[in-house]
Amino acid sequence: MTDTITVDDSLGEKIEGGTCAPEECKKIVMDGLWHNNPGLVQLLGLCPLLAVTGNFINGLGLGIATIITLTASNTIISFTRNWVRKEIRIPYYVLVIASIVTVIDLSMNAFSPELHSVLGIFIPLIVTNCVIIGRAEAFASRNKIPRAALDGFMMGLGFTLVLVALGGMREFIGNGTLFSDAAVMFGSQASNWTIRFFDNYQGLLLAILPPGAFLGMGFLIAMKNVVDKKLKK
Amino acid sequence: MRKHFSAMKKAGLSLAFFAFISVLLVAMTNSLTKDKIIENQAMMLLSALNEVVPTDRYDNDLASSKIILTSQDTGFAKDTPVYLATLNGVPSTAIFEVTTLKGYSGAMTLLIGINANDQTLSGVRIVNHKETPGLGDKMETRKSNWVLAFNGKSLNNPDMNGWQVKKDGGKFDQFTGATITPRAIVNAIKSTLIYAQSNMNTLFQAGVK
Numbered sequence: 001m002t003d004t005i006t007v008d009d010s011l012g013e014k015i016e017g018g019t020c021a022p023e024e025c026k027k028i029v030m031d032g033l034w035h036n037n038p039g040l041v042q043l044l045g046l047c048p049l050l051a052v053t054g055n056f057i058n059g060l061g062l063g064i065a066t067i068i069t070l071t072a073s074n075t076i077i078s079f080t081r082n083w084v085r086k087e088i089r090i091p092y093y094v095l096v097i098a099s100i101v102t103v104i105d106l107s108m109n110a111f112s113p114e115l116h117s118v119l120g121i122f123i124p125l126i127v128t129n130c131v132i133i134g135r136a137e138a139f140a141s142r143n144k145i146p147r148a149a150l151d152g153f154m155m156g157l158g159f160t161l162v163l164v165a166l167g168g169m170r171e172f173i174g175n176g177t178l179f180s181d182a183a184v185m186f187g188s189q190a191s192n193w194t195i196r197f198f199d200n201y202q203g204l205l206l207a208i209l210p211p212g213a214f215l216g217m218g219f220l221i222a223m224k225n226v227v228d229k230k231l232k233k
Numbered sequence: 234m235r236k237h238f239s240a241m242k243k244a245g246l247s248l249a250f251f252a253f254i255s256v257l258l259v260a261m262t263n264s265l266t267k268d269k270i271i272e273n274q275a276m277m278l279l280s281a282l283n284e285v286v287p288t289d290r291y292d293n294d295l296a297s298s299k300i301i302l303t304s305q306d307t308g309f310a311k312d313t314p315v316y317l318a319t320l321n322g323v324p325s326t327a328i329f330e331v332t333t334l335k336g337y338s339g340a341m342t343l344l345i346g347i348n349a350n351d352q353t354l355s356g357v358r359i360v361n362h363k364e365t366p367g368l369g370d371k372m373e374t375r376k377s378n379w380v381l382a383f384n385g386k387s388l389n390n391p392d393m394n395g396w397q398v399k400k401d402g403g404k405f406d407q408f409t410g411a412t413i414t415p416r417a418i419v420n421a422i423k424s425t426l427i428y429a430q431s432n433m434n435t436l437f438q439a440g441v442k
Contacts, residue, residue, distance in 0.1 A: 080251075087240070088248040095248075099255040103262045110266035113273040183375070205368060205410075 028147060032154025039162030040224045044131035049163060050213040052122055054174075057181045059167025061115075062122040063160025065104070067153060069126050072100050074140040074152030081141045093136040101127050115185060131159060166216050174208035176201030282316055284374075285346035285356040286326045291318035295328075300439055307428060310334045317437055324349035324437040329425050330360075335417035339363045345422055347429045349437065353387040357422060362414075369414040379406065379415075388426050396423040 038044050045066075053059045076096055084092050105123045108116045116123075126132065135155055140148040171177055176198045182190035206212050279296050286295075295316055302313045311332040318326040329345045341362040346355035357380050359372045371377040382405065388396075397403025398415050407415045429436075 083247075084251070085244050085247060087244045088251075091248060092251055095252055095255050099259050102259050106259075106262045106266045106270070110269035110273065113270075113277060117277070181375075205365075208368075209365070 024147070025150060028151050029154050032151065032156075032158040033161065034158070034224075037158040037162065037224075038131040038134075038155050039159050040221050042131065042134065044134050045129035045159065046217075048122060048125040048129055049159075049166070050210065050217065051125070053163055053167040053170060053213060053216075054208050055171040055177075055181060056164055056168040056179055057185055058122075059163035059165075060160070061185055062125070063156070063163045065123055066126055066129065066131075066159050066163075067156030068104060069097070069100055070132055070135060070156040070159075071149055071152040072104075073097050073132055074135055074148040075145055076100070077136045077140040078143060078145045078148030084141075089137070089141060090133075093133050097132050097136070098127055131155065162220065166213070166220060169216050169220075170207045170212050172197065173204050174206075174212065175203050281344060281358065281360055282328055284358050285328050285344045286318050287355075290355070291320050291325050293317075293319045300436065308424070309428075311340070315436060319437075324433075326355050327429065327433065327436055329429070331421050331425050333417050333421040335413070335420060336362060337364050337369050337411065337413045337417075341414075341417060341421075343418065343421055345425045347426065347433070349433055351387065352426065352430055352433070353385050353390075354383050354422070354426070356381075357383045357418075359418065364414050365411070369408065369411040371408045371411070372414065372418060379408070380418075382406070383422060388423075388430060396420075396426075 032038075036042060039049055048062055048066075052062045073093075073096055077093060080092075101123060105116075105120075108123070109120070135152060139151045143151070168178055171180065176196060178195045178197075179190075180194045182193040186193075204212075207216070275296055282295055295318055298317045298319075299314050300317070302309060302315060304310065304312050307313065309331060311334075313332070314330045316328040316330070317324070318328065326346050326348050329343075329347070331343045331345055333341050333343065339362075341364070342360050344356075344358045344360055346357070347353070348355050358374065359380065362370070362372070364370050364372075372380050374380060391404040394402065395404035396419060398405050398407040398412060398419055400407050400412050401416065403419065405415065405419050
C-alpha cells in the first residue's frame with residue numbers, strides 16, 4: 001500500500017513541455033474566452049454571476065475582482081504545486097483562495113474606499129466562486145507558472161465578458177440604459193457616461209429581478225451554441 | 234498501518250505549515266491596512282453626515298459626539314445612534330441614524346437631521362437599503378431628487394395627516410410602482426420627528442456630558 005492516494009487525472013488539463021509556445025498560448029486564450037468559458041461552458045460561479053449582473057458596471061466590477069483573484073491564485077498554486085501533497089490539496093486551495101480574497105478585500109478597503117464601497121459586497125462572493133478552485137485543481141496544479149497565470153487571466157477575462165454581456169443586456173432591457181452608476185467606479189468624471197436609449201421608457205422589471213438573470217443566461221448559452229454550430233459547418 | 238499514520242502526519246503537518254503562512258500573510262495585511270480603513274470609514278461617515286447638515290452649521294467633532302439610543306427606551310426598531318452638531322457650543326442639529334424594518338425587502342437605514350431650534354428637517358439621506366433596483370431605489374440622491382423634498386419640513390408643515398404618501402391621503406409622492414418603500418421612509422421620519430419634539434433638549438444635555 002502506497003502512502004499517496006491516487007487521483008484521477010482524466011479531468012485535468014495538462015499541457016506537456018516547459019515554455020509557453022505560441023500554439024499552446026493560443027489554446028489557453030481561446031479556451032478561456034470561448035471553448036471552455038467558465039460562465040457559458042463550465043457553468044461555474046453561477047451564484048455571483050447571476051446575483052450581481054443587474055447592470056453593466058456591477059458586472060465589470062465583479063469581473064475585474066475575479067480576474068485579479070484568479071490570476072493570483074493560479075500563480076501561487078502553480079508555484080507551490082510540487083510541495084503540496086495530493087491528499088491535502090483541496091483544503092490547501094481553499095486556504096490560498098480565502099487568504100488572497102481577504103488580502104485583496106483589505107487592501108482595496110484601505111487604498112480605494114470608493115471602489116470598495118461598490119465592489120465590497122462582491123469580493124467575499126468570489127470565495128464562493130467555484131471557477132477559482134476549479135482552475136486551481138484542473139489547471140494550475142499541473143502546469144508551470146506562466147501558463148497557469150495566463151490561464152487564470154484568460155478564464156477571468158472570459159468570465160468578465162459573460163458578466164458584462166449579461167449585465168448590459170439586463171440593464172438595456174430592464175432600464176433602457178447602459179453604463180449607469182459608472183461614477184461609483186470611475187469617479188465623478190464618469191457621471192454623464194450613462195446612455196439612455198429611449199425617452200420615457202417604463203422599463204421591464206423582470207429583466208432586473210433574479211428570473212431575468214436566469215433567462216438572460218439561458219439566451220447567452222443558446223447563442224453561443226448557435227455560433228458554435230455555424231462555425232462547425 | 235504505520236505507513237498510513239506517517240502519511241497522515243506528513244499531510245497534517247504540511248497543511249498546518251501552509252495555514253500558518255496564510256494566517257501570517259492575512260495578519261500582516263490586516264495590521265498594515267487597519268488604521269487606514271478606520272480613517273476611511275470615519276471620513277465616509279463624516280461625508281454622509283455632511284450631506285444632512287452643511288459644514289457651516291456646526292463646528293464640533295461631529296463623528297465622535299455620538300450618543301446611542303437603545304431601542305427599548307425609545308420605540309425605535311433598532312438601537313439608534315444620534316450625532317449632535319453644535320455651533321459655538323449651542324445645539325444646532327441632531328442627526329438620527331434610524332433603521333426601519335418596514336421596507337419592501339429588509340432593513341433600511343436613514344440619516345435624519347433635525348434642527349434643534351425649530352424642529353425642522355435639515356436633510357434626510359438613505360444610507361443603506363436592499364430595495365428593488367430600478368423600482369424602489371429612487372430615494373437614492375443619484376437616482377432622483379425625491380428625498381430632497383423633506384428638507385425644511387416639520388410636524389407642522391405639513392400637518393400630522395399630511396405625513397403620509399399621497400396614496401394614503403398625505404402630501405408626499407410615492408414612486409411609480411413602489412409604495413411600500415416611500416411609506417416606510419415617511420413613517421420613519423415622522424416618528425423620529427415626534428421623538429425629537431419632546432426629547433431634543435435631553436439629547437443635547439446628555440451629549441454635552
